[in-house]
Amino acid sequence: MAEKPIRFGIIGCAEIARKLSRAITLAPNAELSAVASRSLDKASAFAKANNFPPSAKIYGSYEELLDDPEIDAVYVPLPTSLHVKWACFIAQKKKHILLEKPVALKVAEFDKIVEACEANGVQIMDGTMWIHNPRTHKMKEFLNDKERFGELKNMHSCFTFAGDEDFLKNDIRVKSDLDAHGALGDAGWYGIRSILWAVDYELPKTVTALPGAVLNEAGVILSCGASLQWEDGKVATFHCSFLAHLTMDITAIGTAGTLHLNDFIIPYGEKESSFTTVSKSGFNDLVTGWAAVPSQHTVMTDLPQEACMVTEFARLVGNIKANGAKPDPKWPRISRKTQLILDAVTTSIAQGSKPVEL
Amino acid sequence: MAEKPIRFGIIGCAEIARKLSRAITLAPNAELSAVASRSLDKASAFAKANNFPPSAKIYGSYEELLDDPEIDAVYVPLPTSLHVKWACFIAQKKKHILLEKPVALKVAEFDKIVEACEANGVQIMDGTMWIHNPRTHKMKEFLNDKERFGELKNMHSCFTFAGDEDFLKNDIRVKSDLDAHGALGDAGWYGIRSILWAVDYELPKTVTALPGAVLNEAGVILSCGASLQWEDGKVATFHCSFLAHLTMDITAIGTAGTLHLNDFIIPYGEKESSFTTVSKSGFNDLVTGWAAVPSQHTVMTDLPQEACMVTEFARLVGNIKANGAKPDPKWPRISRKTQLILDAVTTSIAQGSKPVEL
Structure with missing residues (x-):
């Protein structure tokens, strides 16, 4: 069954987001759909520099991207101190979360994130790439x-x-x-x-x-x-x-x-x-x-391994979207142990x- | 100046002594001259099994080997607990010592050994081979x-x-x-x-x-x-x-x-x-x-590296014998720090x- 690719938004234009933009482009089941920065110009320049498709949307605030009903999943390359705030917010917006590591400042913060994900039925996975390399x-x-x-x-x-x-x-x-x-x-x-x-x-x-x-x-x-x-x-x-x-x-x-x-x-x-x-x-x-x-x-x-990661994450999200599957608890469990x-x-x-x- | 090879005796027929016998044979400035065991038969069998030259002497006690004026240096593969006793005794017999590691049970014991070596002007080196590999x-x-x-x-x-x-x-x-x-x-x-x-x-x-x-x-x-x-x-x-x-x-x-x-x-x-x-x-x-x-x-x-070790040790001993040089304090100093x-x-x-x- 050929499913629609998972539409990714990126909030923040960190260096690492360049690598992930390419990975999302390479992943067969994912699509680069939007990028948001606190500055519209910065987001626009990032999209241009990182080969976003012409259809990709450019937002001058994270909130706008998160309100876009056409975004399925959000990659979060923000500094660790901002994870709990934004990840919980993203979950409430019913969007799936690919979260950079370390996932939180403390495991208690990560527990809040996981709780928000569970309450909203969204998948979360951290951005550890090598684990997905064949x-x-x-x-x-x-x-x-x-x-x-x-x-x-x-x-x-x-x-x-x-x-x-x-x-x-x-x-x-x-x-x-x-x-x-x-x-x-x-x-x-x-x-x-x-x-x-x-x-x-x-x-x-x-x-x-x-x-x-x-x-x-x-x-x-x-x-x-x-x-x-x-x-x-x-x-x-x-x-x-x-x-x-x-x-x-x-x-x-x-x-x-x-x-x-x-x-x-x-x-x-x-x-x-x-x-x-x-x-x-x-x-x-x-x-x-x-x-x-x-x-x-x-x-x-x-x-590349980061595209393998995106593919695996998008597969889980696709399974939730298309088949009503439950989010896979394996990945947040692994993230939590690492954080612990x-x-x-x-x-x-x-x-x-x-x-x-x- | 072609000097006479350093004549080695081995006390004890430990497994590791087989490797050292070969190394002494291979070293250009060393000669396998004698082996001692607490049993004459065991020493004899060891010499035969390890290609000792026909001229090599076989002793049924360590003391006899150490009394042999034709032995310059002694390789000591004995258990660590016996090192202090035998190394001090060998030094008193004015023979140079190639001592298996660990050199002693405690650094205080090794200090006794070094003291005996210094008092008798003999070289000591421990049997760490890889350090001599080019x-x-x-x-x-x-x-x-x-x-x-x-x-x-x-x-x-x-x-x-x-x-x-x-x-x-x-x-x-x-x-x-x-x-x-x-x-x-x-x-x-x-x-x-x-x-x-x-x-x-x-x-x-x-x-x-x-x-x-x-x-x-x-x-x-x-x-x-x-x-x-x-x-x-x-x-x-x-x-x-x-x-x-x-x-x-x-x-x-x-x-x-x-x-x-x-x-x-x-x-x-x-x-x-x-x-x-x-x-x-x-x-x-x-x-x-x-x-x-x-x-x-x-x-x-x-x-092989163990023959490089024997060569280096024999070189120092030769220098003492032929040129009246002082024992090189570098090697016991390194042994002591390792033991510490x-x-x-x-x-x-x-x-x-x-x-x-x-």
Whole structure:
């Protein structure tokens, strides 16, 4: 059944909205229908610069876009501090929400958003793109394979990039009134998510910030890390930073195998990306080499991962629209767990690396 | 000047001594001269199985070997708990010492060993092999390069391997009276060393064990990790375990570049090994890809790294013998710092992950 594409509106002209505009254009079941900014000129310039179709509507206020009955779903790239206000408002307008991460300042705020979505029967999903890459599904097959991977014992994830002077002074991600979680919200979000993904979203028992978090004068995190521990003995660490060179690693170690990749959030290649695995290795007789060495797996995707994300979100929205389906609770549940750990890291940092029980 | 090769004796027929026997044979300035075991038969069988030259002497006690005036240097693969006794005794016999890691149960013990070495003018070096691989020197060039790497900000290292049932029950590395440091001493030693190596052996300000250490019934560590923090903001983590699949990673992140390798302790290949680096990367305009991707560097070595280690040790010993040089204090200094951090991790674990100041 060929359904009508889901019509997307974007509120706010953030940098990241450029990437999402392209993704919405590329997604086969989505349509770029409108953009709103607090300034009509800015919205108009954004639409022009980002190949919006001529039919797309340009609004000089978010409210106008949200009143447009021809918009099905709204992408929200606004600063984190504005999420609860706007997401609740969008839900009340019965529009589905693709919400940038981190989803909220605190999990209690996100609960309000989810409540509004549930009350209004709208789908919500956060903007974590890599989780939708077909490569991610292939990697999960490996992690789920008791023969090749066994049981997860340890995981390390990191995402760092070096913000320049301007970034560290002026970017919204270093401002306490905008994206108050700083590097933890912007980069650590991915590390937390990757760990949750690897453990089938089982929450850890305790979350402990690592010593040495760096905060700016406004108290915004520029660099930090945490250690996560589960009841059954699994442990994981992540590190995130605005102060170190671009790095995005996952090392997941099971009882029988190991997964590695170094570009998990933004793959080196859009259409082709890789990871390595090695299983049941050990040493040769003289302990001078490995019994088995890692092999590389390459996964192709027609659509860039952000377009995969939009496609999946639009599919769920389409299912609600066309078939009266219920919103899928899987995605907000995952967002909430990610936020819960993010909150725990913040609390642990504030308490001098005291373990926080979840 | 063609000097006579340094004549090595080995006391104890541990598994690892097989690898070292080969290394001594391969090193151009070393000679396999004797092996001692508490049983003459065992020593004899070991010599036969490990291609000792016909001239090599076989002893039924360590003391006899140490009394042999034709032995210059002794390789000590004995359990850690025996190091202080035998290393001090060897030093008194004026023989140079190549000592397996961990060098001692506590740094105070190692200090006794170093004191004995200094008093007797003998060289001591620990058996950490990878540090002598030419690849390691090439990697250090990258880390020292302010343009390509900048200043180190974060490092993660891990070494895990899955001990089988027999190992976890019977290996000397899980026995509190033999190698009491368990996975920390056997595997964590390398993680600690790799971090020290990367920071030019500058000691951290604090060492904090990560929550979730696993100990066996005898209190020997089977799995643990730690977080290290320096005054200037650098942070590092390592993880070590006998309970997870073979993995040996280094990720070192500087302000301008990143180093990766996944076989740092035992390279996949003996004669050819690799690492990857990437410098001054960032995202492309739409944040859909990397501005620069990692490149692989391959380093050749004629000698396996353990033979490079023996060669370096024999070179120092030769210099003392032939030229009356002083023992090089660099190596025991590095061993001591590694042991100091190892001790701090043990203390922190015992204190429920309390930070230990160095």
